[in-house]
Amino acid sequence: MTLATGTIRHAPKAVLHDHLDGGLRPSTMIDLAAQSGYQGLPTTDPDALAAWIRRGADRKSLELYLETFAHTVGVLQERDAIIRVAAECAEDLAADGVVYAEVRYAPELSTERGLTLDEVVEANLEGFRIGMERAAAAGTPIVMKMLVTAMRQAARSVEVAACALRHRDEGVVGFDIAGPEAGFRPTRHLDAFDLVRRENFHITIHAGESFGLPSIWEALQFAGAERLGHGVRIVDDITVRDDGSVELGRLAAFVRDRRVPLEMCPSSNVHTGAAASIGEHPFDLLRRLRFRVTVNTDNRLMSGVTMSSEFAALDAAFGLGLGEMEWLTINALKSAFAPFDERLRLINEVVKPGYARLRADASRVVNAAT
Numbered sequence: 001m002t003l004a005t006g007t008i009r010h011a012p013k014a015v016l017h018d019h020l021d022g023g024l025r026p027s028t029m030i031d032l033a034a035q036s037g038y039q040g041l042p043t044t045d046p047d048a049l050a051a052w053i054r055r056g057a058d059r060k061s062l063e064l065y066l067e068t069f070a071h072t073v074g075v076l077q078e079r080d081a082i083i084r085v086a087a088e089c090a091e092d093l094a095a096d097g098v099v100y101a102e103v104r105y106a107p108e109l110s111t112e113r114g115l116t117l118d119e120v121v122e123a124n125l126e127g128f129r130i131g132m133e134r135a136a137a138a139g140t141p142i143v144m145k146m147l148v149t150a151m152r153q154a155a156r157s158v159e160v161a162a163c164a165l166r167h168r169d170e171g172v173v174g175f176d177i178a179g180p181e182a183g184f185r186p187t188r189h190l191d192a193f194d195l196v197r198r199e200n201f202h203i204t205i206h207a208g209e210s211f212g213l214p215s216i217w218e219a220l221q222f223a224g225a226e227r228l229g230h231g232v233r234i235v236d237d238i239t240v241r242d243d244g245s246v247e248l249g250r251l252a253a254f255v256r257d258r259r260v261p262l263e264m265c266p267s268s269n270v271h272t273g274a275a276a277s278i279g280e281h282p283f284d285l286l287r288r289l290r291f292r293v294t295v296n297t298d299n300r301l302m303s304g305v306t307m308s309s310e311f312a313a314l315d316a317a318f319g320l321g322l323g324e325m326e327w328l329t330i331n332a333l334k335s336a337f338a339p340f341d342e343r344l345r346l347i348n349e350v351v352k353p354g355y356a357r358l359r360a361d362a363s364r365v366v367n368a369a370t
Contacts, residue, residue: 020086179206220260
């Protein structure tokens with residue numbers, strides 16, 4: 001029996017892999033384009049724009065998927081625009097039942113009109129602050145943190161890493177690299193990763209999405225990644241025999257034994273061609289083998305998803321139930337880059353009581369029916 005939509009929406013959730021420039025409201029894109037003079041949007045109808053972007057993203061290629069970001073980044077070149085989008089991001093996630101979110105953005109993408117890296121990050125954090133206040137006032141409190149991302153095909157990673165460190169006490173909790181994997185391996189940015197590690201800061205790296213095991217190996221063993229963005233290709237190091245027995249290769253065993261979190265984004269992986277369908281996604285095998293799996297949205301606009309819709313799709317395919325939802329949510333909070341005390345408070349005071357209430361509600365429904 002699949003979980004009810006309302007149950008999934010009200011369940012406390014945590015997201016570790018969500019891109020600010022991948023989650024704009026279409027109506028906001030249209031407003032910001034008009035205000036800034038951006039001429040590139042294919043339509044000014046919000047529904048048609050959303051459909052156009054989703055079609056553009058669902059082309060089974062990471063490189064083609066990334067092309068749609070030209071339009072979201074195009075309207076994120078002004079301070080007020082970044083603040084608005086960040087505030088709405090917090091409100092939208094909170095309304096979907098998310099209680100903790102690490103949302104990432106590459107500040108170098110918003111410097112075309114003169115903003116500095118620091119100004120972009122400050123605007124992003126100000127938007128999160130406003131969004132958290134609004135969400136709390138609406139009765140849906142959320143904790144928002146920022147991951148500062150460098151583009152792996154560019155050459156500003158050291159500069160971006162230094163910017164992340166300057167704002168570590170204001171809401172930035174980690175450093176990431178993103179963009180096309182093929183041809184842009186993590187080892188191109190070792191100076192940036194070394195800087196971050198010397199300062200005892202956190203690292204997550206997009207690895208094992210469109211490229212295979214070498215990307216994951218480099219991210220872990222050379223760059224010092226604590227989490228893997230996607231990491232779906234770790235399945236290439238796992239053998240499932242005809243009799244159902246499973247053998248883990250050296251890298252897969254290392255990832256599981258070390259409890260390296262996998263920031264899995266099922267719908268996005270289908271759209272980029274990393275998985276054929278939700279039903280065939282390695283998520284199910286990896287969770288059954290008890291890897292440190294987490295569920296994430298990646299890009300809510302491009303993939304047309306929410307955290308609730310991702311959980312609903314996984315529940316329909318694999319029969320998660322509330323117990324697995326809670327386990328996956330606690331996985332995410334255990335793996336988050338927020339301070340330990342803050343994570344523990346959310347687990348013990350928000351997540352566990354929230355799921356206990358939902359189980360009690362479900363039990364009352366069953367008892368009433370019998």
